[in-house]
Amino acid sequence: MSEDTTIAPPSTGNAVVDRALAEVADLSEVDLAEHHERLSAAQDVLTGVLESSRNAVQTPIPGVLRPRTQEQHG
Numbered sequence: 336m337s338e339d340t341t342i343a344p345p346s347t348g349n350a351v352v353d354r355a356l357a358e359v360a361d362l363s364e365v366d367l368a369e370h371h372e373r374l375s376a377a378q379d380v381l382t383g384v385l386e387s388s389r390n391a392v393q394t395p396i397p398g399v400l401r402p403r404t405q406e407q408h409g
Contacts, residue, residue, distance in 0.1 A: 355380035 344360035347353055355377040362370055 349384065351380060352384055 344353065344356040347356070358373050359377045362373065365373070
């Protein structure tokens, strides 16, 4: 009898993030040639989510430069 070692991806509550994580959760089940494409796509999605979330941050995060807004250009 074989034991199922599949691990479910974490659920973050953000559907976009959860779909990206699901795409890389089963890398051991897909051909090695697909790994880079899947990881790269997931990284693009996660980077996009992170970038868009930074726009909503009100207080500066030390070490993170924020782009200037139109209002700041004066």
